[in-house]
Amino acid sequence: MAVSRLTGSNKPNEQKLSEYECGFPAFEDPRSQFDVRFYLVAILFIIFDLEAAFLYPWAVSVFSIGWTAWISMMIFIGELALGLVYAWKKGALDWE
Known part of the structure; x- marks a missing residue:
């Protein structure tokens, strides 16, 4: 890299x-700010996507791991459901 630089x-x-995207000059300022709601939706998506990642291995082995694992997973899903209800009540999912 140093030889190439020299x-x-x-x-x-x-x-x-200049900025260049998809074969066309940029339509807007490339450093424009996004609305905070985009980030909020992205964070909520990541949280519930991780829930699915935890839920899949549990669902595959549910019959061999017993009742304690079933109860702990129901607590986990319940906590996530409460978080979703809280976000919904606070208006985090409203797009006005």
Whole structure:
């Protein structure tokens, strides 16, 4: 990388420094801020996606692990359901 840096040409111009997406010049400022609700929805998605990742191995082995594992998984699902209800009541899922 150092040899390439020393021997390569470095001729920046306006076209090389411009944003380029999907074959077209950028339509908007590339550093525009996103609405906070996008991040909130993304965080909620990650939480419930991880729930599915924990739920799948449990569902595969539910008959061999016994009642204690079943009860602990129901507590886990209940806590996540309470979190979803809380987010819903607080308006985190409303898009106005």
